[in-house]
Amino acid sequence: MALAGYYAERPGSTALFDQDGAVPLREARARLADADGALSTWVISVRREEADELRLGCKDEWQRWCRRELTPALATAMGVPESSVRWVAAEHENAVNSKHVHVLAWDSDGSLSSVMPKHQLERARAMMTDAALAPAMKVALDERDIARSAAVEAARSIPAEEVRVELPPTGRISYAHLRRWHPGAAAQLMEKLVRAGEARPEVAEAVARYRAAVERCAELKGLEGTARARYVRDAMADLDARRANAALRTIAPDRTEAPTETQGRTAAPTDGPATRRLAERRMRAEVAACVPRRELDD
Structure with missing residues (x-):
């Protein structure tokens, strides 16, 4: 509850928002009170001098990015379906060297109740990094x-x-x-x-x-x-x-690389030891199919 208040009311904060729009602090706290399982907290930050190049230079750009990228990345990190992911976030503008958002995330089904595996966290981090730097x-x-x-x-x-x-x-x-x-x-x-x-x-x-x-x-x-x-x-x-x-x-303009020619298959030989052995095997197979096994043994 204290973190939600810090996110929403810190000087320079843009107030809370979620996937669908602005979220009043009282409503955000009510959601958190009803949430089962664990909560996860995130800080997503870019250098201030690169924010405009990354299209993360203002509140609207941050909110568009979060609504597009956060849910699939959080689902990966928490190991839950995207339909179960819930989050609220706020952008903070008053940091000297960076622009960043704080995120509180949870699972609506309450199944997130343990430490998130490192490999899932790394995949989520890579997803968000790639999306931010695209x-x-x-x-x-x-x-x-x-x-x-x-x-x-x-x-x-x-x-x-x-x-x-x-x-x-x-x-x-x-x-x-x-x-x-x-x-x-x-x-x-x-x-x-x-x-x-x-x-x-x-x-x-x-x-x-x-x-x-x-x-x-x-x-x-x-x-x-x-x-x-x-x-x-x-x-x-x-x-x-x-x-x-x-x-x-x-x-040497006249010596360009010639196209590679596809090597064709040579015709099978019509005579020779290998050809004769193949004919004998075929003949034995035909005889075995026509003569009873007892007669073959004799």
Whole structure:
């Protein structure tokens, strides 16, 4: 009861609301008094400087988000059907560094009466985190794709003389093929691409924009330490391969990779030991089907 009052009446609070609209404090306390089982309390918070980007910058946006996302996440955390989830919440505006909502949740059937399993809490947390960060993640992914396309186009515009390397005289041309079978040529190509990028601001800028967008994606995914470093490394390696392939199309435009041909099945042999053994097995099976077992034993 005290928490409900704190949520509703703290300075800077937007008052209580639930799935259907505003909830007076007296009504919220009556609901809590009638609730069986356990109650769970939640605080959902975002950094103040990111609230507008996440579309959680005002009361109406928070309430829309809570009404869309809270019920399925709370059902997962509490291990109850969504139809049994009940909650009231209030947004607090007066925190210096964050914007957040406080949530009181319970199960209308009273079946929630024990500690929530950790794996259910983690799933619920991930659901709410992904939902809250979805707008910012879309922006970051769009920026990553735009920067990647710009970096590849910049690599394609580099004159062939600046990135020319000694290529194998025959066979397909792709960066993956060079790395596997001609690593010296692949390394030389990447070195020339780096030099060309250093000499051309537009190339360096596109690569820097791509890396910044990848770093932002890693941050939004909550990656840290080794996992974050691996995510960024893999993304930059993917960009290097795309840029290298664009440069190779400039160096050798007439040696694009040929489509893979589907290998057809060869015809079965008409003679030979295997063919004769197969014919004998078929013959024995036909005889066994026609002759009584006693005669076969004789």
